[in-house]
Amino acid sequence: MSRFACCFKEHPGLPGFLNFTSFDYAQDMLYILIFAFSSLLLSVFSGCDRRDSFPNRPITFICPWGAGGGTDRISRQLAFRLEQELGVPVNVVNATGGGGVTGHSRGARARPDGYTITMVTVELNMLHWRGLTSISHEDFEPVMMVNQDAAAVFVRTDSQWKTLGELEQVIRDNPGKLKASGTAFGGIWHVALVGWLTTIGLQASDVTWIAMSGAAPSLQELMADGLDIVACSLPEAQVLLKADKIRCLGVMADRRLPGYPEISTFKELGVDWQVSTHRGIALPVGVSESRSLVIENAVARAAKSKEYLQYMGSTGAGAAAMPSEQYTRFLEKTDKAFGSIFAGPSFEGFQHKYGPMLFPAVLSALLGICLLACFASGSLRSTPDREEISRTAMLDMSILIGCVVLYILTAETLGFVLSAAVILLILFSRMRVKSKIAIPATVLLASFVYQLFAVGLRVPLPRGFLGW
Amino acid sequence: MNPILTALQNVFGDPQVVLIVFLSAFFGVFVGSIPGLTATMAVALLVPITYWLDPISALAAVVSVVACAIFAGDIPNTLLRIPGTPASAAYANDAHNLTRQGKSDLVLGTALVCSVVGGILGAIVLMLLGHQLAKVATAFSAVEYFWLYLLGLSCAVVVSSGPKLNGLLALTIGLLISTVGLSAVHSKARFTFGVAELYGGINFIPAMIGLFGVSEVLNSILDSRHSKLDEKRKTRIEDRGSRTSSLLGLGAGMLFRRKGHVLRSASIGSLIGMLPGAGADIAAWVSFAVSKRFSKKPQLYGQESIEGIADATTANNAALAGAWIPALILGIPGDSVTAIVIGVLLMKNITPGPDIFIKQTELVYSIYVIFILANIMLIPVGFAAIKAASRLVRIPKAILLPAILLFCIVGSYSLNASYIDVTVMLVMGVLGFVLERRKVPLAPIVLALILGPMVEERFIQIITGSDGSFTGFFNPQRPLALGLAGVFALVWTSAVVIAIRRQAKSKRKK
Numbered sequence: 001m002s003r004f005a006c007c008f009k010e011h012p013g014l015p016g017f018l019n020f021t022s023f024d025y026a027q028d029m030l031y032i033l034i035f036a037f038s039s040l041l042l043s044v045f046s047g048c049d050r051r052d053s054f055p056n057r058p059i060t061f062i063c064p065w066g067a068g069g070g071t072d073r074i075s076r077q078l079a080f081r082l083e084q085e086l087g088v089p090v091n092v093v094n095a096t097g098g099g100g101v102t103g104h105s106r107g108a109r110a111r112p113d114g115y116t117i118t119m120v121t122v123e124l125n126m127l128h129w130r131g132l133t134s135i136s137h138e139d140f141e142p143v144m145m146v147n148q149d150a151a152a153v154f155v156r157t158d159s160q161w162k163t164l165g166e167l168e169q170v171i172r173d174n175p176g177k178l179k180a181s182g183t184a185f186g187g188i189w190h191v192a193l194v195g196w197l198t199t200i201g202l203q204a205s206d207v208t209w210i211a212m213s214g215a216a217p218s219l220q221e222l223m224a225d226g227l228d229i230v231a232c233s234l235p236e237a238q239v240l241l242k243a244d245k246i247r248c249l250g251v252m253a254d255r256r257l258p259g260y261p262e263i264s265t266f267k268e269l270g271v272d273w274q275v276s277t278h279r280g281i282a283l284p285v286g287v288s289e290s291r292s293l294v295i296e297n298a299v300a301r302a303a304k305s306k307e308y309l310q311y312m313g314s315t316g317a318g319a320a321a322m323p324s325e326q327y328t329r330f331l332e333k334t335d336k337a338f339g340s341i342f343a344g345p346s347f348e349g350f351q352h353k354y355g356p357m358l359f360p361a362v363l364s365a366l367l368g369i370c371l372l373a374c375f376a377s378g379s380l381r382s383t384p385d386r387e388e389i390s391r392t393a394m395l396d397m398s399i400l401i402g403c404v405v406l407y408i409l410t411a412e413t414l415g416f417v418l419s420a421a422v423i424l425l426i427l428f429s430r431m432r433v434k435s436k437i438a439i440p441a442t443v444l445l446a447s448f449v450y451q452l453f454a455v456g457l458r459v460p461l462p463r464g465f466l467g468w
Numbered sequence: 469m470n471p472i473l474t475a476l477q478n479v480f481g482d483p484q485v486v487l488i489v490f491l492s493a494f495f496g497v498f499v500g501s502i503p504g505l506t507a508t509m510a511v512a513l514l515v516p517i518t519y520w521l522d523p524i525s526a527l528a529a530v531v532s533v534v535a536c537a538i539f540a541g542d543i544p545n546t547l548l549r550i551p552g553t554p555a556s557a558a559y560a561n562d563a564h565n566l567t568r569q570g571k572s573d574l575v576l577g578t579a580l581v582c583s584v585v586g587g588i589l590g591a592i593v594l595m596l597l598g599h600q601l602a603k604v605a606t607a608f609s610a611v612e613y614f615w616l617y618l619l620g621l622s623c624a625v626v627v628s629s630g631p632k633l634n635g636l637l638a639l640t641i642g643l644l645i646s647t648v649g650l651s652a653v654h655s656k657a658r659f660t661f662g663v664a665e666l667y668g669g670i671n672f673i674p675a676m677i678g679l680f681g682v683s684e685v686l687n688s689i690l691d692s693r694h695s696k697l698d699e700k701r702k703t704r705i706e707d708r709g710s711r712t713s714s715l716l717g718l719g720a721g722m723l724f725r726r727k728g729h730v731l732r733s734a735s736i737g738s739l740i741g742m743l744p745g746a747g748a749d750i751a752a753w754v755s756f757a758v759s760k761r762f763s764k765k766p767q768l769y770g771q772e773s774i775e776g777i778a779d780a781t782t783a784n785n786a787a788l789a790g791a792w793i794p795a796l797i798l799g800i801p802g803d804s805v806t807a808i809v810i811g812v813l814l815m816k817n818i819t820p821g822p823d824i825f826i827k828q829t830e831l832v833y834s835i836y837v838i839f840i841l842a843n844i845m846l847i848p849v850g851f852a853a854i855k856a857a858s859r860l861v862r863i864p865k866a867i868l869l870p871a872i873l874l875f876c877i878v879g880s881y882s883l884n885a886s887y888i889d890v891t892v893m894l895v896m897g898v899l900g901f902v903l904e905r906r907k908v909p910l911a912p913i914v915l916a917l918i919l920g921p922m923v924e925e926r927f928i929q930i931i932t933g934s935d936g937s938f939t940g941f942f943n944p945q946r947p948l949a950l951g952l953a954g955v956f957a958l959v960w961t962s963a964v965v966i967a968i969r970r971q972a973k974s975k976r977k978k
Contacts (some may be wrong), residue, residue, distance in 0.1 A: 067509060094512075097650070097667055097669060098667025101667045102665065105664055106885075179933055184655055186655055220608070223800075224609035226609030240800075240821075245798075353932070353936065354928050354936070356653075356654040358928070359928070360647045363640060363644045367640040374631075374633050379630075380634065380908070397901075401898065411887070412887070420874055423873075428866070428867070431866035437867070441867055445871055453878055
């Protein structure tokens with residue numbers, strides 16, 4: 001025991017850093033007890049469950065879109081069902097950003113151990129054609145398609161266009177005058193509208209596409225008279241449609257949708273053009289067959305469950321349960337179709353008149369003026385009451401920053417608990433906390449935070465080689 | 469029977485609903501007080517549970533979590549200068565500076581009482597006028613939003629302490645940082661240097677944790693190395709024992725002294741909250757700025773103004789109820805929380821729409837009664853949270869600082885499970901530390917990060933719509949937009965005039 005304590009004896013050669021003080025025997029015992037108790041707590045709560053059955057720990061469910069959106073809602077419904085099927089927690093992680101690039105890339109590059117599944121959306125078939133990512137459907141093993149919604153065209157009820165034909169005539173007579181939206185430039189609903197225009201022999205530029213961040217703000221803009229046409233799916237527009245604020249001129253599907261039998265299809269209206277968004281569950285490539293089968297069966301049961309169908313029915317979304325093989329072929333087919341669309345004249349070589357650097361350029365000019373004015377007026381001079389930073393303080397801060405860097409570099413391999421413990425120990429010793437306080441505090445803090453976030457609140461924390 | 473009475477009976481008469489409100493209040497306060505965990509995340513976690521509940525209980529859970537989470541954001545904001553939610557960032561400096569003077573009881577008491585009153589007033593305003601006010605939301609097109617966002621950004625500069633020029637500098641820095649990533653409008657990568665993880669842009673939550681939290685940890689380290697103050701005395705300035713009477717008494721006293729201001733802030737909050745895409749964050753800032761305009765001590769704003777804190781906390785809680793109006797009547801979610809709410813409603817076979825006030829009168833009134841109940845519940849729950857959290861500052865700094873850093877890391881990571889977010893937090897922490905030493909305020913950077921992408925989107929939308937001509941910004945057919953542009957111009961001319969006058973005065977003194 002004394003040998004154990006001597007590891008922490010003071011080293012005169014190490015000022016400040018690693019400056020643990022030795023302690024007497026009684027305190028020694030107390031400390032060992034606290035330490036043993038904490039380790040016990042840690043091991044019990046962190047769940048050192050090493051069963052061989054799959055799955056035996058929480059599954060991460062990546063949703064590439066933000067909390068509250070349509071994809072998120074479906075993901076959370078499915079995650080809830082999957083949890084019951086698989087008997088382990090299924091935690092939804094919203095890996096948002098980059099128009100879907102972030103989430104899809106993370107899902108494709110995840111460890112292929114079956115513990116990460118992804119809700120892939122139609123953007124998987126689109127983003128790589130636009131050069132935004134190299135990830136495509138080939139980086140995933142499709143498990144099951146769970147939802148499909150066709151595009152539709154909407155106008156305000158108080159507009160004079162009652163049919164698709166009338167709208168077409170107005171566009172023909174006033175090319176470029178009407179404004180439409182539904183999503184960002186090159187998004188699925190933009191492709192849908194452009195596809196319709198080119199099918200009837202018009203050009204993509206005959207309707208001005210105003211890029212909006214999604215269907216909800218586009219519909220709001222339509223209501224506020226800022227747009228003439230919105231293209232989006234029927235469930236997204238359901239409320240305004242039922243309230244008779246907007247009119248649907250047709251849906252781009254091959255047959256009428258079960259939830260909306262009164263809305264005619266483009267095919268019936270003489271336009272041979274169909275497009276829809278789709279969502280499905282996929283695994284990264286390389287998951288063992290036995291594990292992917294477990295996931296597949298669970299997803300199939302979840303997607304066919306009464307509750308899921310009921311939920312989808314109530315929101316007007318199209319439920320689907322397309323099995324793996326069929327889904328793979330579907331993805332291949334859709335991918336080719338989008339390839340030819342994006343290579344076509346409507347998108348290929350398109351230059352934004354008001355390009356992506358316009359706004360940053362304006363801001364840079366403003367920043368330049370600001371900086372000049374600040375220097376001229378001397379408002380940036382550092383305050384006199386703040387003294388110079390001394391060498392030791394500088395070292396303190398560098399160590400603190402270094403600790404965060406260390407955490408970023410090691411957390412993925414070591415896992416949260418170990419990485420956190422390492423940086424806490426370094427910082428405590430730098431702050432001259434006695435080891436009999438520092439070590440239990442470290443163990444308790446690291447395991448408490450892990451319990452709180454990963455187990456209690458089910459938010460993601462890095463899982464290293466130990467699983468915690 | 470009177471629908472309001474039925475609603476009261478539905479809510480108060482059902483012990484299950486009251487219990488759910490109580491439990492959700494705890495959950496909301498807990499999640500809201502952890503930086504990095506947002507009200508949206510809390511609500512999203514609740515969704516699977518709401519499946520088993522009847523509509524009123526399900527809504528009770530959501531309402532209660534949100535109402536309490538926004539207040540709880542003030543707790544770490546006051547004690548550690550880490551805003552728990554972006555809605556608290558406007559007064560982070562004021563709250564923390566007052567805490568340093570040992571007045572954390574006053575700040576938290578005021579924040580609690582004003583949040584409760586703001587929340588209740590917001591619910592009442594919308595209960596009485598909601599249906600009429602819903603029309604305002606449909607009047608807001610891209611141009612109106614553009615000017616509203618610019619007005620919000622101007623407020624952040626106006627309320628900042630120190631030279632306004634430095635505030636403007638902070639704002640521009642924030643706006644420039646917000647352009648990193650895939651542009652929402654063009655889907656083109658900017659300033660990403662080939663790092664795919666940066667496509668998502670700089671998330672404002674880790675940025676906020678870094679700017680305020682990490683830079684404050686760096687400041688504390690600097691202080692502890694430099695000052696010769698007795699460590700024990702320094703860490704125990706808070707140890708004054710916050711008794712119930714003092715905490716709530718201080719808050720209530722503040723409320724009675726500022727009755728009129730509280731009413732004004734609640735109205736600002738509900739109005740701004742009602743606009744889809746504006747919400748509690750902008751409401752807090754605008755209310756803070758308006759408060760400064762009417763204050764007798766405007767020089768304290770951005771430094772240690774308890775008046776500003778009172779008004780801003782009132783407004784951000786009042787804004788919450790407002791966001792439900794466009795969601796219920798138009799089915800257009802004002803923020804991500806109401807987007808989830810629409811999902812919950814549809815799941816319960818209740819379709820939002822203009823006739824929801826006619827067909828589902830009781831349900832709509834129940835929502836507002838729940839808002840009121842949740843806010844009342846916030847008093848004991850919030851009080852308990854303040855008591856528990858106040859122990860934090862008694863922990864010796866040597867233990868507390870590393871723990872805070874760990875929480876900053878976890879809060880940044882857990883949002884998106886991304887190390888880029890942790891890196892952003894660190895870089896922003898260092899940036900915040902450097903900027904503060906140069907008297908550049910940090911709060912405008914946070915608002916610029918939130919609003920930057922929205923301003924750009926609207927800017928490009930308008931200029932595409934009007935094909936490059938600036939008439940799109942001053943469209944005579946949109947008087948509301950012209951009005952907002954006028955207010956914007958007024959704010960800036962008055963700021964410039966005041967600055968020139970002050971300079972002239974200081975010259976005369978010399």
